[in-house]
Amino acid sequence: AQTVTQSQPEMSVQEAETVTLSCTYDTSESDYYLFWYKQPPSRQMILVIRQEAYKQQNATENRFSVNFQKAAKSFSLKISDSQLGDAAMYFCAYEQGAQKLVFGQGTRLTINP
Amino acid sequence: DGGITQSPKYLFRKEGQNVTLSCEQNLNHDAMYWYRQDPGQGLRLIYYSQIVNDFQKGDIAEGYSVSREKKESFPLTVTSAQKNPTAFYLCASSIVFASTDTQYFGPGTRLTVL
Numbered sequence: 001a002q003t004v005t006q007s008q009p010e011m012s013v014q015e016a017e018t019v020t021l022s023c024t025y026d027t028s029e030s031d032y033y034l035f036w037y038k039q040p041p042s043r044q045m046i047l048v049i050r051q052e053a054y055k056q057q058n059a060t061e062n063r064f065s066v067n068f069q070k071a072a073k074s075f076s077l078k079i080s081d082s083q084l085g086d087a088a089m090y091f092c093a094y095e096q097g098a099q100k101l102v103f104g105q106g107t108r109l110t111i112n113p
Numbered sequence: 114d115g116g117i118t119q120s121p122k123y124l125f126r127k128e129g130q131n132v133t134l135s136c137e138q139n140l141n142h143d144a145m146y147w148y149r150q151d152p153g154q155g156l157r158l159i160y161y162s163q164i165v166n167d168f169q170k171g172d173i174a175e176g177y178s179v180s181r182e183k184k185e186s187f188p189l190t191v192t193s194a195q196k197n198p199t200a201f202y203l204c205a206s207s208i209v210f211a212s213t214d215t216q217y218f219g220p221g222t223r224l225t226v227l
Contacts, residue, residue: 004155035215043201045156045218091155099144099163099207100171101216103155 002027004094006104013082014112020067021077021107023092029053033095034068034075039106040088048090051075079109087111116140117219119204124224126191126198134189134222136204143209145187146216149173150201159202162187163209191224199226 004025013019025034036048051059051068058066063083067076079086092104117138126132136145144163148156158171162181176195181187187206191198201223205216 037218042220044220045203045205047215047217050215093155099146099209099216100158100161101146101148101156103157105153105155 002029002094002102004092004102004104006092006107008107009105010108010110012110012112013079015082015084017082018078018080019082019109021079021090021092021109023075023077023104025073025075025092025094025102027073027094034066035093035095035101036064036066036075036077037091037093037103038086038088039091045091049077082111084111084113117204117206117217119202119219119222121222122220124222126224126226128226129193131190131192132224134191134202134204134224136187136189136219137185138204138206138219139185140206140217141184142206142217143184144207145181146205146207147171147177147179147187147189148203148205150203150221156203159189198224200224 032053034051038046038048049059049061049064058068063080065078089106089108091106093101120135146161147159150156157173159177160179162168168179178190203221204219207216
């Protein structure tokens with residue numbers, strides 16, 4: 001079964017600095033999708049960024065970018081110019097076919113003013 | 114305004130009771146999903162449906178039931194057979210199409226067993 005591992009339960013960063021959240025996954029498939037979701041205190045899951053495994057180019061969305069290393073099965077999220085509104089739980093997720101998502105345990109990100 | 118609505122926001126259940134959580138979407142999405150989130154944990158899939166009148170079990174379906182009579186609606190019933198139902202429940206939906214299959218989530222329902 002596919003698994004997703006987030007090895008950092010908590011991270012903190014100074015406002016305006018850059019932070020990287022780690023994610024590794026296990027799969028024998030060659031074609032799949034990876035996601036980062038943000039869960040603020042309201043608890044609604046918000047899509048941050050999406051990566052197709054067949055694309056070599058790393059996805060970017062404004063201040064958010066990923067470092068996708070397919071051979072290493074690594075999918076880290078970089079947040080540049082961190083803002084107070086970025087504080088949340090961040091979940092890495094793998095789509096294992098039939099559009100079923102497998103989630104990691106999450107990383108709690110704190111932004112220090 | 115397109116989106117996914119879940120009701121109620123908070124729900125309390127006495128032991129032995131069945132309760133039903135509502136999930137409605139007006140995004141014209143084909144697929145709908147139910148996830149459970151326990152404190153400090155990621156989401157786990159309970160049930161999903163890719164088409165009306167059809168649904169499949171996820172990883173933790175025991176003690177839960179669903180129906181999909183309309184494209185827009187995917188209610189989840191937490192039965193008395195679910196031994197530890199206190200959790201946060203999230204509904205999601207997506208288009209069933211390879212290049213645009215991102216799941217979008219509702220605001221969630223917090224279920225507490227008294």
